[in-house]
Amino acid sequence: MKTLNELLTLCRKGYTDKIQQILNSHNIESSHYSLLLDEAVLGGQLDVVQLLAHSKELRKHADIHANKDICLVHACRTNRLDIVHYLLTSPELHS
DSSP, X not given: OHHHXXXXXXXXXXXXXXXXXXXXXXXXXXXXXXXXXXXXXXXXXHHHHHHHHHOHHHHTTOOTTHHHHHHHHHHHHTTOHHHHHHHHHOGGGOO
C-alpha cells in the first residue's frame, strides 16, 4: 500500500503536516497504528508520537505494549528519554 509506506517514511522523518493531511484524507487501518508509532519512535520524532496519540481515529488503538513493548525498547535503545517519558505518562496512550 503506497499510502502506508509513505506514512511510515513521513513518521520516521517527522513531517507532521503531511502526516496530518494523510490521516485526514485516508482511512488508515487500526492495525497499522503500531507500525506508525514505531517508525516515529525509531526516527526520534516526539512530535509525531504526540500527533499519533492525539489522533481521534487512532487513539483508541494506541498500544505502546504492542509487539513486546517494541516502541519502548526502541526509545530506550536510541536514548530518547523524552519519548520514553511520554510513552509511559501520556494519558492518551493509557486510556
